Amino acid sequence: MRRRQFLTGLGAASLAGCSASVSLQTGSRPYWADFPPVLSRMDRVTRTVVGLRPYRPQGYRLDWETLGDKTVVHSYGHGGCGVTMSWGTAVVAADYASEAGHEDVAVLGCGVQGLTAALTLARRGHNVTIYAAELPPYTTSNIAGVLWMPTTYFDRRVATPEFLAWDRELIRKAWLGFIPYVNRPGYGVYWADHHSLGMQQRRDWTEGLPGGDDIYPELTRTTEVNLFGYAYQQRFKAMIIDPDYYLDAILQDAQLAGARIVQREFADLSEVMALPEQTIVNCTGLGAGALFGDEDIFPVRGQLTHLLPQEEINYSYVAPTENGVLYMFPRKTGIVLGGTSDYREWDRTPDPAEITRMVEGHAELAGRLRI
Ligand SMILES: Cc1cc2nc3c(=O)[nH]c(=O)nc-3n(C[C@H](O)[C@H](O)[C@H](O)COP(=O)(O)OP(=O)(O)OC[C@H]3O[C@@H](n4cnc5c(N)ncnc54)[C@H](O)[C@@H]3O)c2cc1C
Structure with a gap:
């Protein structure tokens, strides 16, 4: 599929009903065109875990x-x-x-x-x-x-x-406390090329990211050529911790x-x-x-589905979609898919419908990398 056709389809189908505006500079190849897609399929799921965030x-x-x-x-x-x-x-x-x-x-x-x-x-x-x-x-x-x-x-x-x-x-x-652990053998802390995506402008777009923009290396804010065709993107290096x-x-x-x-x-x-x-x-x-x-204090339930590892992936993202938030963090031991927050929910049983939402939702996003 040609790039422009893809983006037309993206605007019409995936971002329907939101104010996303997508454009690519003619002739330029987006930096993400070479990103390996997450192979998000049910037969690659290794485990699903549920935890209760301690929220006040x-x-x-x-x-x-x-x-x-x-x-x-x-x-x-x-x-x-x-x-x-x-x-x-x-x-x-x-x-x-x-x-x-x-x-x-x-x-x-x-x-x-x-x-x-x-x-x-x-x-x-x-x-x-x-x-x-x-x-x-x-x-x-x-x-x-x-x-x-x-x-x-x-x-x-x-x-x-x-x-x-x-x-x-x-x-x-x-932030400073974690820096000495990055790439230290055995600690499981790595830099990833992180993307905070939005259909609308978020508060931290104008006010700055939490703690100050200077603790987010290589920060860029863009409204064009964004990952998956989102209207707003804040891209920076972020630590992933296993x-x-x-x-x-x-x-x-x-x-x-x-x-x-x-x-x-x-x-x-x-x-x-x-x-x-x-x-x-x-x-x-x-x-x-x-x-x-x-x-x-009360729980905010979260469910994560882990996929087989893909060592070639070193980007991450948090993306709001019409079916809820989706995020992906690459660990050496596997790809972590997440995006649920159920307030005051104590049940730690994995929800099969949520596994499907994540696996299919991330597959749909990965499909947008093809230009
Ligand atoms: C799905 C999900 C995704 C998350 N993603 C992130 C993320 O990306 N980044 C991030 O920073 N955080 C994330 N969090 C949040 C993070 O997990 C929590 O904020 C953090 O684990 C809290 O740490 P803690 O040490 O306070 O509590 P815990 O890890 O819960 O440790 C509490 C300890 O207290 C003990 N304890 C409790 N009650 C008693 C008792 N009565 N007697 C004896 N011992 C007791 C427990 O046994 C345990 O050892 C996520 C959480 C979830 C569920």
Whole structure:
């Protein structure tokens, strides 16, 4: 099919009803013409996983309080960006814990927040014990995508200006914290050529991306020659993190630095208060709701379908479609397809209709690469 015919078809069929305007410079070959298509087919599906993002409309909780004779530091409720924010929020949590002045520290939770806090504290010389019901590879952090991108973790109508200002600082800190891990053997962190696509102009198009445009290398904003023919595109280098590799690696780092791990579930706060440590860092994610009586936190269910790996793919995208959002992150171990966010949904059973939507939706997008 010739390029112009393809684009006519695209405008008429795939983007019908939206205000997308598509144009290509005559005679120029789009940079994406050589992108290998994702082979999105049911017979290439290796697994489908469901996780519950720990969401708080006002944003994550990052503070400390005195409970009885203990200092309890909280770092939980990171919604869809707990991995992204880990080197920001968990390090602040570790700072609060150090300031409490005790050598022995209990860290509750062995997801990305708990592990990052534990590693930071152990490297500072604290005696750290991680207590957690679930360890990698069975935490929510293992299920995550992961694109390093600070989005979907608060409701702009509810978050305070103070939270937003502080969050901006922490985003930058978190970004810097991840940089040393890129391409480091065994950590599963890589750069990808990321595309944030839109049918309409998004707020971050004019206001800048979260944390500031300068932390998105090679950022371009274009309204022409965009991937899949979208009207708006922000393209930049973004970190893709394979959490199965990454969590194992930082867990090992934490252990090498001296952290101990105790697998146990706390039924209620009284069991936490019975711990021998006087300083406690609470990184229990969604579990914090029941354990610490936080009624603001709730799950945002997400389902991901993994395909066989395609080593030749090093681009990624988030694309709104008429049938909902679709995103694709390439890991060395497989291609991750995602795009669901079900608010206040606790059911972790994979939805077959959603698998079909993803596999067919990504196949349709891949088909648009043919010019
Ligand atoms: C489908 C999906 C896609 C995602 N994609 C991304 C992404 O692209 N980028 C990104 O940054 N983030 C992403 N996330 C979000 C990310 O997974 C979470 O924000 C992050 O995992 C939260 O980390 P955490 O350490 O706070 O919680 P968890 O990983 O849930 O860890 C909580 C720990 O606390 C323990 N715990 C809880 N309650 C108790 C208790 N009562 N007693 C003892 N232990 C307890 C648990 O066992 C576990 O060890 C995604 C999430 C999902 C579901």
